[in-house]
Amino acid sequence: MQYTETEKRKLVNRLKRIRGQVEAMQAALDEDARCTALLQQATACRGALDGFIGxxxxxxxxxxLADPKQAAADRAQAAEELIGVVHSYLT
Known part of the structure; x- marks a missing residue:
């Protein structure tokens, strides 16, 4: 099932903000920003990306998974896909 237009727009806007954060981090690096400033920006980017992933x-x-209209086999496949993605993200 695809995203609704509203859901898609929210995700795209979030990605645009993340891109802006990454570009600001690159600019700060080009300007020889302090390590702590770069780390703060990097953790903000990571938090924003984690929010997107969530x-x-x-x-x-x-x-x-939670949609009772989905066939049991489809739910099982979706669960396995999610487990694989989460596992690769965490390791």
Whole structure:
């Protein structure tokens, strides 16, 4: 199941903000910013990306795992896909 236009727009806007954060981090590096400033920006980027990932995981769970209209085999496949992605993210 695809994202609604509203969901997609929110995700795209979040990615644009993340891109802006990464570009600001690159500019700070080019300007020889302090290590602590770079680390703060990097952790902000990481937090924003983690929020994006969390939203996509939530969508996957709601649309493919928790939806009783989905066949059991489809839910099982969706669960295995999610397990693989989460495992690769955490390791």
């Amino acid at each position: 939203t996509v995981i939530e969508h996957h769970i709601r649309r493919h």
